[in-house]
Amino acid sequence: xxxxxxxxxxxxxxxxxxxxxxxxxxxxxxxxxxxxxxxxxxxxxxxxxxxxxxxxxxxxxxxxxxxxxxxxxxxxxxxxxxxxxxxxxxxxxxxxxxxxxxxxxxxxxxxxxxxxxxxxxxxxxxxxxxxxxxxxxxxxxxxxxxxxxxxxxxxxxxxxxxxxxxxxxxxxxxxxxxxxxxxxxxxxxxxxxxxxxxxxxxxxxxxxxxxxxxxxxxxxxxxxxxxxxxxxxxxxxxxxxxxxxxxxxxxxxxxxxxxxxxxxxxxxxxxxxxxxxxxx
Amino acid sequence: xxxxxxxxxxxxxxxxxxxxxxxxxxxxxxxxxxxxxxxxxxxxxxxxxxxxxxxxxxxxxxxxxxxxxxxxxxxxxxxxxxxxxxxxxxxxxxxxxxxxxxxxxxxxxxxxxxxxxxxxxxxxxxxxxxxxxxxxxxxxxxxxxxxxxxxxxxxxxxxxxxxxxxxxxxxxxxxxxxxxxxxxxxxxxxxxxxxxxxxxxxxxxxxxxxxxxxxxxxxxxxxxxxxxxxxxxxxxxxxxxxxxxxxxxxxxxxxxxxxxxxxxxxxxxxxxxxxxxxxxxxxxxxx
Numbered sequence: 001x002x003x004x005x006x007x008x009x010x011x012x013x014x015x016x017x018x019x020x021x022x023x024x025x026x027x028x029x030x031x032x033x034x035x036x037x038x039x040x041x042x043x044x045x046x047x048x049x050x051x052x053x054x055x056x057x058x059x060x061x062x063x064x065x066x067x068x069x070x071x072x073x074x075x076x077x078x079x080x081x082x083x084x085x086x087x088x089x090x091x092x093x094x095x096x097x098x099x100x101x102x103x104x105x106x107x108x109x110x111x112x113x114x115x116x117x118x119x120x121x122x123x124x125x126x127x128x129x130x131x132x133x134x135x136x137x138x139x140x141x142x143x144x145x146x147x148x149x150x151x152x153x154x155x156x157x158x159x160x161x162x163x164x165x166x167x168x169x170x171x172x173x174x175x176x177x178x179x180x181x182x183x184x185x186x187x188x189x190x191x192x193x194x195x196x197x198x199x200x201x202x203x204x205x206x207x208x209x210x211x212x213x214x215x216x217x218x219x220x221x222x223x224x225x226x227x228x229x230x231x232x233x234x235x236x237x238x239x240x241x242x243x244x245x246x247x248x249x250x251x252x253x254x255x256x257x258x259x260x261x262x263x264x265x266x267x268x269x270x271x272x273x274x275x276x277x278x279x280x
Numbered sequence: 281x282x283x284x285x286x287x288x289x290x291x292x293x294x295x296x297x298x299x300x301x302x303x304x305x306x307x308x309x310x311x312x313x314x315x316x317x318x319x320x321x322x323x324x325x326x327x328x329x330x331x332x333x334x335x336x337x338x339x340x341x342x343x344x345x346x347x348x349x350x351x352x353x354x355x356x357x358x359x360x361x362x363x364x365x366x367x368x369x370x371x372x373x374x375x376x377x378x379x380x381x382x383x384x385x386x387x388x389x390x391x392x393x394x395x396x397x398x399x400x401x402x403x404x405x406x407x408x409x410x411x412x413x414x415x416x417x418x419x420x421x422x423x424x425x426x427x428x429x430x431x432x433x434x435x436x437x438x439x440x441x442x443x444x445x446x447x448x449x450x451x452x453x454x455x456x457x458x459x460x461x462x463x464x465x466x467x468x469x470x471x472x473x474x475x476x477x478x479x480x481x482x483x484x485x486x487x488x489x490x491x492x493x494x495x496x497x498x499x500x501x502x503x504x505x506x507x508x509x510x511x512x513x514x515x516x517x518x519x520x521x522x523x524x525x526x527x528x529x530x531x532x533x534x535x536x537x538x539x540x541x542x543x544x545x546x547x548x549x550x551x552x553x554x555x556x557x558x559x560x561x562x563x564x565x566x567x
Contacts, residue, residue, distance in 0.1 A: 003464045007380060010372025014438065015392045017431055021399070021407050028410050079305030087299065096310065103313040105551045107492030109521050110544045113528045114316065117537065144316075147309055177298035198398075205400020207495035208525055235402055235495070242406070242499055247414055259406040263399050270398035274391060 022263065029257035032250055040254075041261075046218040046232075048241070053254040055261065057218045061135065061231035065210065066203045068139025068227060069146055073199065076143075077150030078192060082180065084151070085158040097152065104148035112209035115141040120213060127228065133215035135227040141209050146199035153198065157191020158184055194273050201269045205262060207235040216240050234258045317548070324545030327538050333546065336508055348543050350508045354517035355550070357510070358422065358501060359490035362429030363437075363483060369430075370437035371479075378445050378471075379463050390442070397435035404431050405496035413500055423513040425501020432496055433486040440482030444475045477561055484558035488551045494521040520547045 032040070032053060043054025080100075084093050119140060120132030161184055169179040185192075215230025216237070222229070238258050245251040335347020377389050408428035418424045448471055456466040472479075502522040510517045520543050527540035 003467075004380065006368075007372050007376035010369040011376035011381070011385075011389065014369050014373045014434060015389060017434070018392055018396050018399075020411075021403065024407050024410050025403070075305050076309050079302045080309035082302050083306040083310075087302070099313040100309075101555070102317065102552060105488060105492065105548075105555050106316070107494065107521060107547055107551060109494040109524045109528075110320065110548060113524055113540055113544050114319070116528050118319065144312065147312075151309060180298050180302075201398045201400075205402065207400070207402040208498075208521075212525075212528060235400065238402055238406065239495065239498065242409070256406060256410065259403045263403045266398045266400060266403075267395050270395045273398075274394055 022260075025256055025260040025263060029253045029260055031248075032253035032257055035250065044220055046237075048245075048251040048254070051250060053250070053257075055234075055258070057220050058232045058234045058237050058258065059261075060220050060224065061214070062204060062233040062235075064135045064221070064227055064231065065138040065142055065214065065233050066200055068135065069142035069203045070196065070200065072139065072143035073147045073150055074196060077147050077195075078154050080147075080151045081154035081158055082184070085155050086180075086184070097155070100148045100151050103144075104152070108145065108206055108209045111141055111145055112212040115209055115213040129228060131215065131230060133213055133230045135214065135221065135229065135231045137213040138210050138231075138233065139227065141213055142203045142206060145206060145209065146203050149199045149202060150192075150195050153195035154188065154192045157188035157195070160191065161187045197269055197273045201266055204265060204269075205235060207239050211236040211239040234262050320541065320545050320548060323538070323541035327542035328545060332539075332542055348520065348523065348539070348546065351518045351520045351523045351543065352546065352550075354502070354510070355491055355519040355521065355547070358425050358429060358497060358517065358519060359487050361422065361426035361513075362433055362490045363486050365426060365430035366434045366437050366486065367483065370434055370441055373438050374441035374445055375467060375471075377442055379467070390439075393435045393438050396431075397439070400495075401432050401493050402495040404428050405499055408496065408500040419514060420500060420503065420516045421514045422501060422510050422517050425497040425517070426513075428496045428500050429490045429493060432493055433490050436489055437482055437486045440485070441479060444478040444482070445471060447478075448474055481558045481561050484554050484561070488554040488558070491547070491554065492521070492551050494525055498522060498525070520550075 036053065040053045041055045043052065044056040045052045045054045046057055080096070084096050088096065115137060119137055123129060123132035123134065123137055165183055165187065166179065169183045174182070210233055214233055214236050216232050217230040218232045218237070221227065221231055238255050241251070242255055245255055332348060333352070334349045336350045373389065377386055381389065405428055408424055412418050412424040412427055413420055452470055453466055456470050461469065497519065501517060502519050503516045504518070504522065504526045507516055507518055524540050524543045524547065527536045527543070530536040
């Protein structure tokens with residue numbers, strides 16, 4: 001009886017967590033929606049002192065940072081996965097996987113420290129910028145942080161391709177490259193896709209490291225593809241301004257709305273991932 | 281098949297420098313992890329000694345005193361409390377999934393946990409700030425931070441426990457109930473003896489995860505200075521994570537930056553210690 005009570009209660013509470021999170025976020029950001037409607041989402045000006053809470057700069061910044069990170073980490077990570085799964089001898093493979101796991105374990109604040117004191121000076125001197133705090137810095141740092149996710153999961157996907165497929169390809173006399181492009185990658189694609197989606201979620205939600213290098217300036221890059229400018233992401237805005245906002249103010253509500261946006265996007269991504277898993 | 285498609289396929293079939301391309305693209309992934317770790321320890325080497333590890337700030341210093349012992353203890357305390365809070369819920373939910381849940385509930389539970397895992401930790405930090413710190417008036421405290429961190433590691437622990445329990449062959453449980461064992465007895469006498477090692481592994485991984493999170497505890501549990509030891513679960517703490525975070529931004533004093541590197545090295549070692557322990561644990565209680 002006690003057992004049943006314990007199990008049901010913990011199951012109920014654990015599944016209620018997510019509902020509670022959404023409930024409280026919505027409830028606390030409600031004053032803003034009540035007062036300004038929902039149009040502030042596409043507003044491009046964020047000046048808390050003038051009650052302007054446009055979300056667009058941070059949204060664009062987030063999309064840019066994540067896109068840059070994926071653009072760098074995806075080819076690199078998948079190539080490393082192929083190398084690991086297909087070309088390296090077993091001992092080296094183990095060593096490489098181990099180093100990737102170590103890298104995945106490095107806390108994000110340590111990446112932030114690295115970004116601030118290694119990456120920023122490097123960017124400043126190499127690209128001759130006024131400040132290294134740019135979207136590019138955030139993208140590079142995020143790429144480093146999601147590389148292990150992409151590499152480890154892609155390697156699993158590639159190794160899961162059955163040996164008979166490889167042997168069939170060899171018997172047909174097609175070369176290694178053709179086998180890679182026509183057999184391995186298409187077969188491993190669902191796994192690589194899930195890896196990419198997971199990495200996207202991780203990059204989007206990363207706070208501390210991004211906060212230290214992105215510059216935290218609420219402006220849409222001008223022109224919009226200029227990633228050598230300081231910008232702001234949803235997470236860095238929350239991290240920078242949460243301590244300044246007074247409880248219950250509109251500013252506070254706006255920051256909680258940023259959190260709500262993050263949570264909604266995260267749920268969307270996880271639904272995409274799960275649908276793929278069920279289909280596969 | 282269109283001409284374009286045919287051309288594309290021909291191009292792929294004729295392409296022969298794949299191995300070189302793969303090696304070239306993978307080069308950063310091969311080199312950077314080692315470089316990153318070496319750089320951290322190279323920077324940290326000048327400050328790392330016993331005084332650094334076991335010295336404490338005198339309570340008024342602005343992080344300038346070189347000891348990080350109270351931060352170390354704060355981090356460990358938060359992570360341990362978070363795991364202690366999360367474990368009964370994770371274990372209970374996973375057992376519920378295996379014993380009482382209908383298929384529909386099972387689907388819902390695993391979907392919810394996967395969603396929970398995808399939500400950025402800072403969102404939980406925000407909720408903790410709204411609910412625990414302000415609504416419950418727990419203040420910025422050890423308890424608030426531990427509960428928030430517990431929510432962060434909960435999906436990890438629960439999914440790991442689920443995967444572990446699913447590896448136990450069904451015949452065992454069926455044989456158990458055929459012998460007239462109650463559900464409680466099956467759990468205690470059959471499942472736990474078979475799976476406690478993997479459960480411990482999951483717990484260690486959750487510790488490593490809790491130790492490496494900064495965003496959720498930034499607003500809910502930590503202050504920069506002024507606290508050496510927490511008096512109760514309602515007092516704020518200092519942690520290694522936030523220590524590094526604040527010191528990283530003190531750009532004009534090289535000493536502070538080197539303390540930040542030292543703390544980073546200690547934190548990396550701590551996380552790696554738990555991750556390695558999880559890895560080295562014997563895998564299964566004999567088959």
